[in-house]
Amino acid sequence: MDALIRFMDVVNRTTTRIAGYLATGLLFAMLGVVIVHVFYRYVLNDSFGWTEELSRTMMVWMAFLYFPTAHRYGMNVSLDIFIAAIQDHPIMRYFGLLIELAVFVMLCGAIWLGWGLMSRASSSFTLALQLPLGYVYAIMPVGFALVALVSFERLLRLVANIFYPGRYKVNVFGSSTAAGG
Amino acid sequence: ATELNLVFLANEDDQEYDAALVFKNFVEARTGGEVTVNIFVGAQLCGSANECFESMRAGVVNMYTATAGGASAIYPAVQGMDIPYALSSDRVAQLTLQDQEFTNFMRRQILDSSNNDIMLLAMTQTGGWRNFATRDKPIHTPDDVAGVRFRTIESEIQQRLVRSMGGSPTPIPWLEVYTALQTGVVDGTKNSISDIANMNFQEQLNYITLDGHAYMASMWFIDNATFRSLTPEQQQVVLDGGALMSTIQFGIQPRKELDAYAKWLEAGNEIIAPTEEAMEQFRSHAEPIREWYLERFGDAGQEFLEAFEAAVARSEEIVESDRASAMQ
Amino acid sequence: MAFLYIWIFLGLLIIGTPIVFVMLLAPGLTLIIEDNTRFLNLLVQRLFAGMDSFPLMALPFFILAGELMTAGGVTSRIVKFAETFVAHRKAGLGQVSVSSSIMLAGGSGSAVADASALGGVMIPGMHQAGYTKSFSAAITAASAVLASIIPPSGLMILYAFIMNVSVAAMFAASIIPGLIIGFGLMVVVAVVARFRSFPDPAPRADWSETWKTGKSAFLPLLTPIILIGGIVGGIFTPTEGAAVAAFYALILGVFITREISLPQLFEVFSKAALKSAIILLLVGAAVSFASLVSLKGTPQLVSGFILNITTDPLMLFLVVVLFLLAIGTIMDAGPAILILAPILAPVLIGVGIHPIHFAVVMCITLIIGLITPPLGLVLFVVSGISGERIERISWDLIPYFLFEVAVVVALVLFPELVMWLPRQLGYV
Ligand code: NA
Numbered sequence: 051m052d053a054l055i056r057f058m059d060v061v062n063r064t065t066t067r068i069a070g071y072l073a074t075g076l077l078f079a080m081l082g083v084v085i086v087h088v089f090y091r092y093v094l095n096d097s098f099g100w101t102e103e104l105s106r107t108m109m110v111w112m113a114f115l116y117f118p119t120a121h122r123y124g125m126n127v128s129l130d131i132f133i134a135a136i137q138d139h140p141i142m143r144y145f146g147l148l149i150e151l152a153v154f155v156m157l158c159g160a161i162w163l164g165w166g167l168m169s170r171a172s173s174s175f176t177l178a179l180q181l182p183l184g185y186v187y188a189i190m191p192v193g194f195a196l197v198a199l200v201s202f203e204r205l206l207r208l209v210a211n212i213f214y215p216g217r218y219k220v221n222v223f224g225s226s227t228a229a230g231g
Numbered sequence: 232a233t234e235l236n237l238v239f240l241a242n243e244d245d246q247e248y249d250a251a252l253v254f255k256n257f258v259e260a261r262t263g264g265e266v267t268v269n270i271f272v273g274a275q276l277c278g279s280a281n282e283c284f285e286s287m288r289a290g291v292v293n294m295y296t297a298t299a300g301g302a303s304a305i306y307p308a309v310q311g312m313d314i315p316y317a318l319s320s321d322r323v324a325q326l327t328l329q330d331q332e333f334t335n336f337m338r339r340q341i342l343d344s345s346n347n348d349i350m351l352l353a354m355t356q357t358g359g360w361r362n363f364a365t366r367d368k369p370i371h372t373p374d375d376v377a378g379v380r381f382r383t384i385e386s387e388i389q390q391r392l393v394r395s396m397g398g399s400p401t402p403i404p405w406l407e408v409y410t411a412l413q414t415g416v417v418d419g420t421k422n423s424i425s426d427i428a429n430m431n432f433q434e435q436l437n438y439i440t441l442d443g444h445a446y447m448a449s450m451w452f453i454d455n456a457t458f459r460s461l462t463p464e465q466q467q468v469v470l471d472g473g474a475l476m477s478t479i480q481f482g483i484q485p486r487k488e489l490d491a492y493a494k495w496l497e498a499g500n501e502i503i504a505p506t507e508e509a510m511e512q513f514r515s516h517a518e519p520i521r522e523w524y525l526e527r528f529g530d531a532g533q534e535f536l537e538a539f540e541a542a543v544a545r546s547e548e549i550v551e552s553d554r555a556s557a558m559q
Numbered sequence: 560m561a562f563l564y565i566w567i568f569l570g571l572l573i574i575g576t577p578i579v580f581v582m583l584l585a586p587g588l589t590l591i592i593e594d595n596t597r598f599l600n601l602l603v604q605r606l607f608a609g610m611d612s613f614p615l616m617a618l619p620f621f622i623l624a625g626e627l628m629t630a631g632g633v634t635s636r637i638v639k640f641a642e643t644f645v646a647h648r649k650a651g652l653g654q655v656s657v658s659s660s661i662m663l664a665g666g667s668g669s670a671v672a673d674a675s676a677l678g679g680v681m682i683p684g685m686h687q688a689g690y691t692k693s694f695s696a697a698i699t700a701a702s703a704v705l706a707s708i709i710p711p712s713g714l715m716i717l718y719a720f721i722m723n724v725s726v727a728a729m730f731a732a733s734i735i736p737g738l739i740i741g742f743g744l745m746v747v748v749a750v751v752a753r754f755r756s757f758p759d760p761a762p763r764a765d766w767s768e769t770w771k772t773g774k775s776a777f778l779p780l781l782t783p784i785i786l787i788g789g790i791v792g793g794i795f796t797p798t799e800g801a802a803v804a805a806f807y808a809l810i811l812g813v814f815i816t817r818e819i820s821l822p823q824l825f826e827v828f829s830k831a832a833l834k835s836a837i838i839l840l841l842v843g844a845a846v847s848f849a850s851l852v853s854l855k856g857t858p859q860l861v862s863g864f865i866l867n868i869t870t871d872p873l874m875l876f877l878v879v880v881l882f883l884l885a886i887g888t889i890m891d892a893g894p895a896i897l898i899l900a901p902i903l904a905p906v907l908i909g910v911g912i913h914p915i916h917f918a919v920v921m922c923i924t925l926i927i928g929l930i931t932p933p934l935g936l937v938l939f940v941v942s943g944i945s946g947e948r949i950e951r952i953s954w955d956l957i958p959y960f961l962f963e964v965a966v967v968v969a970l971v972l973f974p975e976l977v978m979w980l981p982r983q984l985g986y987v
């Protein structure tokens with residue numbers, strides 16, 4: 051168990067870091083594309099036909115690529131005021147495990163559904179760049195798979211914590227201070 | 232019983248809604264309620280042509296209507312329908328889009344290119360003709376387009392037309408067009424009078440030039456798996472219902488345009504009818520786009536244009552012979 | 560069983576499941592239980608499509624602009640400038656906090672980000688000058704909400720996106736309410752100062768000081784002018800304006816103030832991308848969730864229920880505001896907008912309330928929820944920075960909170976406060 055958790059830890063630390071670099075690069079690229087677009091239109095009175103489509107796609111990819119990081123570090127928003135008082139009660143360990151199990155099963159389903167969507171879309175094309183839509187949708191199975199890996203590791207840690215309470219660090223519940231504002 | 236989820240991305244004021252209501256009533260009545268139709272208005276189940284086609288493949292959406300631009304997601308060569316000035320009048324347009332040989336051709340192409348997932352039910356129109364509409368500069372001839380920033384969709388043909396006349400095509404998302412016109416991010420738009428009135432663009436625009444550079448053809452699709460699962464009698468009813476929707480949309484358009492033009496004139500705006508001479512000039516910009524299209528889409532494009540232009544020729548002949556028989 | 564998905568939704572929500580998963584699991588489980596599995600495709604598809612929008616892209620760009628301005632040292636420059644105007648008044652640093660917030664709000668789109676940027680500068684400074692921690696934290700929190708009210712505002716972009724209304728119209732409509740709250744807060748601070756003892760104010764700054772600090776705050780203060788000028792002047796759309804604001808903040812931080820080094824620049828982008836991703840995924844999941852909500856005909860059911868209470872538009876509006884204030888105490892504004900706007904807006908629009916009027920009131924009401932316990936993100940941030948307990952800060956927050964609620968009620972009663980400006984600009 052220990053060895054498996056350590057292994058998953060290495061895997062996920064590496065994949066989330068690489069995915070995070072890619073996502074950050076995409077934000078750079080999005081900014082570049084839109085700025086160049088405004089410059090061309092306003093200063094040179096000319097436009098590209100594909101900047102909107104490209105930057106939109108990059109934004110969706112960016113979100114999916116940071117999905118595993120958000121889950122790994124428990125940064126997704128949750129409503130935790132109802133459980134705040136009993137957060138340290140032993141029963142919450144089972145609750146946490148249950149939630150993570152549901153999330154993991156859902157993610158596995160999502161990989162499968164995303165894969166189906168990607169395969170079905172392979173004969174369609176985007177309007178502006180005429181890219182095969184399958185490539186665009188590829189981020190779904192990939193993104194869900196990366197989150198599922200993260201979820202699997204959290205699952206292992208949560209199971210281990212039932213037998214050895216407090217042995218593994220894991221943010222059971224999401225954060226209440228991430229999004230919004 | 233089979234349920235058909237019918238989706239269109241417009242709203243309840245649009246002609247698709249009238250068509251859908253009639254289709255629902257027709258199909259439910261003729262199949263004795265064995266086939267029921269659920270109408271979903273707007274982006275409740277899917278929000279773009281690409282997404283809706285994927286939902287059809289997943290069996291979630293069973294019927295959907297798209298313009299030629301939207302349909303190019305599954306059958307790219309259909310963009311040839313948007314080659315400027317390809318159709319000369321409403322009458323020819325309707326005959327062409329209801330031409331049986333052309334419909335058969337399109338049905339086959341769409342089944343082929345969608346891996347037999349999506350079937351064309353019927354072709355019709357949504358909103359009439361695209362025209363040049365501007366805020367400050369009246370467009371009398373193609374030369375007037377020079378230097379004007381026109382909002383276009385992200386389609387190469389639309390952009391080439393504007394560029395070929397010396398204007399600057401600017402893709403703006405549909406919901407941002409009003410503000411873009413108001414602030415001057417763009418100086419004009421290429422839309423049908425119905426779309427202009429629906430979105431209240433007449434408040435920001437002053438001139439519309441009836442050059443009719445594109446006819447807004449549209450198509451009703453059904454997911455093939457569901458269609459095949461129907462009994463032959465039910466299939467017939469659905470097909471007849473599709474034909475009915477097509478006719479309804481052709482019929483309602485001129486009536487809706489009356490209100491749209493009234494709104495336009497009420498706003499104190501001008502309507503410019505180009506002279507025949509100016510129309511010649513406008514039309515001269517079509518040929519290079521046609522050539523580009525053939526180069527871009529290769530054999531598929533060639534095949535499409537042959538079928539399309541043959542249908543146009545047949546339709547023009549019908550119109551001519553009808554006129555001749557009455558006027559002899 | 561029609562409401563099965565709502566029970567699953569509430570159950571998962573209450574036990575602390577991250578909301579992004581709640582909004583996918585609740586419809587997913589419902590479809591499986593109902594043996595309607597082909598609709599599962601819809602959820603995944605809508606998750607993608609929900610994020611795939613150009614107007615929505617204003618969100619990551621404004622988040623980026625805010626991060627760049629914070630890293631670029633913009634906050635402290637603006638605070639120093641504000642000090643030269645109001646620091647000599649009674650409770651002067653409280654006034655500095657509010658006026659800095661007003662100025663910062665024109666460039667920043669997030670109350671939470673502003674609370675941490677401004678709190679980081681103001682709270683230690685005020686404490687040093689002899690103000691109590693709880694007052695410093697409270698006034699920072701009360702004024703930080705302006706960042707989400709005065710345009711640009713990430714939350715208004717969310718609303719505009721999910722409800723298909725014009726971002727520009729919402730921005731124009733929230734300028735006057737934002738300024739009323741901003742300047743009103745300064746009055747409330749002055750009133751509070753009459754009843755409580757505060758440290759002696761600083762001596763009045765002379766004009767050379769104002770000039771000096773003004774010069775260093777000048778370029779950051781241009782951001783809202785570039786943004787509004789660019790949008791109204793037809794140089795760019797609101798989304799593109801967000802990109803231009805981010806780009807401007809980048810140039811400022813890297814080349815003008817030179818407070819952002821290249822490795823830091825990467826950090827800033829990385830942080831902005833992560834924050835954006837979390838919100839975007841929430842948006843996508845909300846769009847998935849909303850598709851089941853409409854398949855089930857829920858809005859009609861809810862509107863029937865609400866209209867049973869009252870059909871008088873004004874009463875209805877006030878009831879909804881009360882409900883949103885209650886929701887705001889326990890829920891973050893972003894998810895609340897994404898989940899509730901599609902359900903509530905049609906009801907109020909149905910009784911004749913203008914969509915933009917409702918949009919702005921709903922957003923401001925939920926934004927005020929950011930400073931109410933038990934769950935208030937802005938409250939958490941200032942509590943974290945000051946090290947003061949939530950309860951004590953909340954106690955000090957009461958006058959400002961009551962004032963902000965009073966403004967919301969005024970916005971309901973006098974629609975022109977919201978609608979006048981967008982109408983003048985021709986947006987509605
Ligand atoms: Na702001």
Ligand code: NA
Pocket residue numbers: 887888889890927928929930931932933934935936
């Ligand atoms: Na709260």
